[in-house]
Each structure stands twice: as structure tokens, then as C-alpha cells.
Amino acid sequence: MQRSGVMWAKIEVVPSDREIIYLPESLSTEADSSRSIEVKFGGKTATAKILYTDDLKLEKGSFENPGKIRLSNKLKDKLLIPESLVYRIVITDTRISIGPVIGLLLGVHTHRYNPRHMKKYSDRLGIYNKVGGLIYAFSPKSVNWNRNSAYGLYYNIATASWEYGCFPLPDVIYRRDFHSSPKHIDKLMDFTGGRLFNSYRFSKYQMYEAVKENNELSKYLPPTDLSLNFEQVKKFIDSHSKVILKPIDLSRGRGICIIEKIDDAYKVTDYRYKNPVVSVLHDNESLREFFANNPNLFNRYLIQKYLSLARIGNSLFDIRVVMQKRPDHTWGCTGIECRVSNSNSHLTNISRGGYALTLEEALYRAFAEDCEFLSQEINEFCQKFCSYMDKMGEHFAEFGMDIAVDTEKNIWLIEANVFPSFKGFKIMDRQTYLSIRYTPLLYALSLTEFGDGL
Structure with missing residues (x-):
């Protein structure tokens, strides 16, 4: 047999105490008579005898019009193959692969x-x-x-x-x-x-450290450091006036605390609770006491300069860009949404009461001009980021990138999550949401021998 293209087939199981695969007579040659071949299904392989019969059909076909092959029940059980599905088949001189x-x-x-x-x-x-x-x-x-x-x-x-x-x-x-x-x-x-x-998930700080090594990308990073002790944190607050403390390994706005220096006092907005707690600390000693009572803020937290984000009305917004590997193994943007906070919150997360807009609408409502330029810069940055991450020695195929635009129209990378959620897309644009959900399976298929022709 010569190598076939990818063919579609359903499987029929027949009783036998031998490992047998039945193929259409049209595939046989004189050299194939009564020979055995390796049959592969995922991580299982078996050596099976080939028998040909003229009541089977196996052509290129389609999912809607598949051919048919038969397996003996002994071969089916050895391969652990469910018989209710529709499979792709690839045949070479030495192997028959069923999958993916x-x-x-x-x-x-x-x-x-x-x-x-x-x-x-x-x-x-x-x-x-x-x-x-x-x-x-x-x-x-x-x-x-x-x-x-x-x-x-x-x-x-x-x-x-x-x-x-x-x-x-x-x-x-x-x-x-x-x-x-x-x-x-x-x-x-x-x-x-x-x-x-998606073989590895960077913590927020690991991601920051990795991107900081790239001169072209590092300019998109806000000043960031690990939260280690009171003296270091206070110095960071005094230097940047307003900061955000966030856990290095949580998402969706969980565990966040914002501290703003106002003259000699400090305003704390604490989002670690179901309802945010706002307090004013009137001097340095009160700030020291706050951290003494909250030592977990030095445990796997980072501290970052709070960005003066652009607003839509009285609400802050940021941008979630979903980047995914396509079947041709190039990175593409499969969805962009802007997440707008409710007017009383620093947080844009949908789970915190925010809502979603399209990028075009959000940029227009925030700036009324330069929308196309900003949109292009965001896309170019995300492409460069993903290309850079491909050099990290891991296998990435999906990022949810959180991008901010400040009042001066500067673009900032807030974080990049290899385990993004897509709730806003589901509400805003179901077709985009479904495309995001489908893409990883099409990419997975392309990594197999059954992805020919994609």
C-alpha cells in the first residue's frame, strides 16, 4: 500500500479471538496478501492481520460521508478505541493510524x-x-x-x-x-x-522578569517589584505615589490592594474582601501598623506602579487580547474585548461588576481620535510578545493578554495569562467566543499526522 491522504471512517466491530483489521478490497495489492501491519491509536499500538473485503469503502470522504473499516473485538479492546465516533485514517506501507x-x-x-x-x-x-x-x-x-x-x-x-x-x-x-x-x-x-x-504557567513576576530581558518589549512594562518588607514597599510607594499590590499567582482581581499617598497620609483601598474596604492612614507609623497587621502582603505579592488609565466617562477600562496558535502554527488574535469598570471601582474584571465593549468603541469613547493607530500598536506588540515567548523553551499556544492604555495614550502590559477566561466574549459576541473555543482543537489536530490539508 502507498501512503494515503487523510480519510474519514466509522468503525464496525466484529467478533474474533485474533487481532484483525478489515480494509476495502480496493486497497489491496498482490504484495499485501495475508500480511500483518502495525495499527496505531493514540498511545496504543498493535500488530494486526489485514483482511480485505469488497463490502467496505474507504476514500477521502468527509465527516458527513465517512467510509467504513472493521476491527475484531480483540483488536478494538487492545487499542481501547470507542466505536461510536468518526475517525480520520492514514495508511502507509508499515502502519495504519486511527485518530486523532x-x-x-x-x-x-x-x-x-x-x-x-x-x-x-x-x-x-x-x-x-x-x-x-x-x-x-x-x-x-x-x-x-x-x-x-x-x-x-x-x-x-x-x-x-x-x-x-x-x-x-x-x-x-x-x-x-x-x-x-x-x-x-x-x-x-x-x-x-x-x-x-500551554506547558508552563508563569507567575506574574516571572512573566515580568522574562519580558524585562527584551529591550523592545520592556518599555511596555510598568515599574514592578516583589513585595518583600515594609521599608522596601514604603520606598516604592513614596517614589510612585500610587501603587497596586497583587498576588503573583491569582487572577480576576482577587487579593488586590491599592495604596495612594496623599500629602503625609495614605489611602488604602482593599479588594481582598467581598466588598472593598477603604481606610485612611494618617502617618508613616499607621502605614507600618497596617502592614504589620497584614503580613501576607509580603508573601508572594508584587508591587506595581498604579497607572493613570484612560477612562470612559468615570470608568476605567483595560483591554483583553486573546492570542492563539492557528493550524498553520502562527500566532493570531482571535478576540479583543475592553473591560470597563463600574464607576466606583479600580477593577475592570467582569466578575467584579465590569462590562465589555469592543476595542473600536472603547477607544473612540475614550479618545475620539488615534483609534486606528492605537489598535495597530496593540496588535503589533501582542504579536512580538508571543514570538518572544516561543523562545522560552516551552510550548505555548494561548495567551490572554491584559493591556492598559493610560491618559497619555501609552500602552502597558499588565499581565499575560496562559489560562485565560472568556466570559466577556460570551456576552459581547458569541461567534467570537466560539471561535476562541474552537481554535485550540484545530491547532491540536494540526500537531498530529491527521492534520494534512489544514
Whole structure:
């Protein structure tokens, strides 16, 4: 047999105590008669006897019009292959590959691996007819390394539901949680040949330190330091007048505290509580006492100059840019939203009562001019940032970049998150939201041998 293109097929299982794959008679040659071949499905392989029959069809086809092959139940069980799905098939002289097998790594918490929780991922499968194969969620804790398999939940296109099963380790893994141990991630990276993407999550300060090394990008960083002790923090506050303290490993505005120096006094707006607490400290000793009573502000916190952000009316806004790897392995912007605070808040997070606008509308309402220039500068900066991050030795394919524009129309990088949320897009523009959700699966497919023609 010569190498085929990518073909679509459904699988029919027939009883046999031997490992057999049945292919269409049209694929046979004299040299193929009664020979065996390796059959691969994700991390599982088996040597199977080929039998040809004239009642099967396997052509390029499509998801909507797939061909058909047969597997013996012994081969099906060895490969751990669900029979209800529509697969892509690639045939060479030495191997038949069935797939793709794409894993969703959602962390180690077992409560995330049930059909009810997995419903939130179902909208990603609106692109299943462009991907096909087995898409399943699994925890590193569920991996059986002796068998190259994992327990998890797969999306059954026939029933549009998530169902439990045991599956081969994936061809490629989309990481959407960062509580797994580095040892587990390294092992999965090795197994997939580096095809686990979003392989590392920088803390806010690690990201700052990495970008600071690049002369072209560092000018977009506001002055930032780790919060270590009172004397150092007070010096930073006195130097910049208004600062923001934020945890290096939390998001969505959690744990933030803003301190502003006003003459000899200090105004503190503390967002660590459900409702922000505002207090005025009248002198240096009161400030020292505040930090003595809140020693956690020196524990994994950074301190940053508070930027004089542009406003829409009385409300602050910042910009969330979603950058994703496309099937051609280049970076592209798949969505931009501006998050506007409610008028009483320093925080723009939707979860804190903010709302979303398009970039064009927000820039026009804030500045009424220079909108096109600012939009272009933001896009160019994000492209340069992603290209630079590709040199970090990790496999990145998705960033949620938080960009600020100050009153002088300067652009600043607030943070870049490899685990972004997309709530604003879901409210503002559902088609953009769905495109963002689909892109990682199309990229995952492109990393496999089944991505030909994308």
C-alpha cells in the first residue's frame, strides 16, 4: 500500500479471538496478501492481520460521508478505541493510524471529571466535524503508565454527551489547568514528543522578569517589584505615589490592594474582601501598623506602579487580547474585548461588576481620535510578545493578554495569562467566543499526522 491522504471512517466491530483489521478490497495489492501491519491509536499500538473485503469503502470522504473499516473485538479492546465516533485514517506501507486522540488536561481535582462539569466544554465540540476522533478529559492521577492509558470522559458525538471510559494516552494534550505536578507534566511532554501545549504557567513576576530581558518589549512594562518588607514597599510607594499590590499567582482581581499617598497620609483601598474596604492612614507609623497587621502582603505579592488609565466617562477600562496558535502554527488574535469598570471601582474584571465593549468603541469613547493607530500598536506588540515567548523553551499556544492604555495614550502590559477566561466574549459576541473555543482543537489536530490539508 502507498501512503494515503487523510480519510474519514466509522468503525464496525466484529467478533474474533485474533487481532484483525478489515480494509476495502480496493486497497489491496498482490504484495499485501495475508500480511500483518502495525495499527496505531493514540498511545496504543498493535500488530494486526489485514483482511480485505469488497463490502467496505474507504476514500477521502468527509465527516458527513465517512467510509467504513472493521476491527475484531480483540483488536478494538487492545487499542481501547470507542466505536461510536468518526475517525480520520492514514495508511502507509508499515502502519495504519486511527485518530486523532486529543486530551484535555483539566488538573488533578476529581470533581472536574464528571458529565455535569464537562458540559461547560461541550461548546468547544461544535468544531468536531472538522476534527473528528477521540477527544477526552483526564487527570494525571488517572494515568496508567504501564499500559499507556488513562481513565476519563470522552465526548460521544452520537449522543452529544460526556461518557466515562479508559483510553490510550493522547497524541496531543491541551492543558487547561495548572495544579498538576511538574513531574507529571514533564512525563506527558516526553510521551507526546512535546505536543502538550500551554506547558508552563508563569507567575506574574516571572512573566515580568522574562519580558524585562527584551529591550523592545520592556518599555511596555510598568515599574514592578516583589513585595518583600515594609521599608522596601514604603520606598516604592513614596517614589510612585500610587501603587497596586497583587498576588503573583491569582487572577480576576482577587487579593488586590491599592495604596495612594496623599500629602503625609495614605489611602488604602482593599479588594481582598467581598466588598472593598477603604481606610485612611494618617502617618508613616499607621502605614507600618497596617502592614504589620497584614503580613501576607509580603508573601508572594508584587508591587506595581498604579497607572493613570484612560477612562470612559468615570470608568476605567483595560483591554483583553486573546492570542492563539492557528493550524498553520502562527500566532493570531482571535478576540479583543475592553473591560470597563463600574464607576466606583479600580477593577475592570467582569466578575467584579465590569462590562465589555469592543476595542473600536472603547477607544473612540475614550479618545475620539488615534483609534486606528492605537489598535495597530496593540496588535503589533501582542504579536512580538508571543514570538518572544516561543523562545522560552516551552510550548505555548494561548495567551490572554491584559493591556492598559493610560491618559497619555501609552500602552502597558499588565499581565499575560496562559489560562485565560472568556466570559466577556460570551456576552459581547458569541461567534467570537466560539471561535476562541474552537481554535485550540484545530491547532491540536494540526500537531498530529491527521492534520494534512489544514
